[in-house]
Amino acid sequence: MVAKRLLDNIGRRHTAIIGQTRSGKTYATRFILKKLQGQGIHTIFFDPKHDDDYADLGVICYTPMQVYAKLLSKTPKIIYRPNPEKNKRQEELTRVINLAFEVSKTKGYKRIKRVFAIDEVQLMVKKGGNDGIERLWTVGAGQGILGLAITQRIQLLNETIWSQSENKILFKVEDRPEYLRSRNLDHYAELLPYFQAPENRYWFYATVGDGVWKKHPPVGEKKERTGSPNNMRRLRLSRWQS
Numbered sequence: 001m002v003a004k005r006l007l008d009n010i011g012r013r014h015t016a017i018i019g020q021t022r023s024g025k026t027y028a029t030r031f032i033l034k035k036l037q038g039q040g041i042h043t044i045f046f047d048p049k050h051d052d053d054y055a056d057l058g059v060i061c062y063t064p065m066q067v068y069a070k071l072l073s074k075t076p077k078i079i080y081r082p083n084p085e086k087n088k089r090q091e092e093l094t095r096v097i098n099l100a101f102e103v104s105k106t107k108g109y110k111r112i113k114r115v116f117a118i119d120e121v122q123l124m125v126k127k128g129g130n131d132g133i134e135r136l137w138t139v140g141a142g143q144g145i146l147g148l149a150i151t152q153r154i155q156l157l158n159e160t161i162w163s164q165s166e167n168k169i170l171f172k173v174e175d176r177p178e179y180l181r182s183r184n185l186d187h188y189a190e191l192l193p194y195f196q197a198p199e200n201r202y203w204f205y206a207t208v209g210d211g212v213w214k215k216h217p218p219v220g221e222k223k224e225r226t227g228s229p230n231n232m233r234r235l236r237l238s239r240w241q242s
């Protein structure tokens with residue numbers, strides 16, 4: 001599962017997901033996008049890795065024109081696999097974002113709410129900024145297009161994305177504690193050993209922009225309700241039985 005409050009906010013505000021390799025970012029993103037799809041929100045998953053593990057997130061497109069056709073036919077779930085060449089994939093991202101904006105202004109499409117998730121966003125950001133990303137994170141929310149950016153280190157993240165993402169989701173990260181403190185994340189720096197412990201694999205730390213940060217269990221698992229009356233009873237019973 002994933003906390004309802006967090007999920008609802010990802011459908012309303014921009015989101016940044018950060019964590020070192022294998023920490024569970026893309027897996028969590030997939031889980032979140034599927035939940036949002038279930039609520040009728042349209043999604044685009046921009047996947048520079050062309051990762052077949054995540055191919056069930058929608059219809060796969062390889063050119064901006066293919067995306068345009070899917071947007072016009074109101075296809076709710078789209079995957080975009082950009083050209084592997086750096087300059088081209090940066091351009092393609094901007095083109096796909098611009099198409100999503102164009103369609104969102106067209107009569108008959110205005111009410112569609114969309115979450116645009118970008119995996120490995122550091123690959124997309126060039127010096128001086130990526131126009132598409134700047135546009136999405138500054139004016140997207142007002143037009144029903146929300147961004148969700150995924151990357152490995154806070155330090156690698158584009159400043160606009162970091163400052164304009166009310167929802168921040170941190171898995172274990174490689175950023176140094178001093179760097180985390182410089183970003184007012186002292187509380188997270190202190191919790192790093194917790195997130196790095198093998199028994200807490202795939203746990204994450206998140207805020208929805210209200211200044212409150214919480215630890216969350218891995219997506220996909222039911223929350224354990226230790227201490228609930230039922231659990232206590234089961235505990236007592238098992239002790240009785242042994």
Ligand SMILES: Nc1ncnc2c1ncn2[C@@H]1O[C@H](COP(=O)(O)OP(=O)(O)OP(=O)(O)O)[C@@H](O)[C@H]1O
Binds near residue numbers: 021022024025218
């Ligand atoms: N909550 C989870 N429950 C079960 N398995 C998980 C969970 N999260 C991640 N995994 C597994 O851990 C592995 C790494 O997860 P994932 O691909 O999400 O990492 P990542 O942070 O996106 O890494 P990278 O930066 O290398 O892309 C995958 O094999 C995935 O199936």
Ligand SMILES: [Mg+2]
Binds near residue numbers: 025027119
């Ligand atoms: Mg990944």
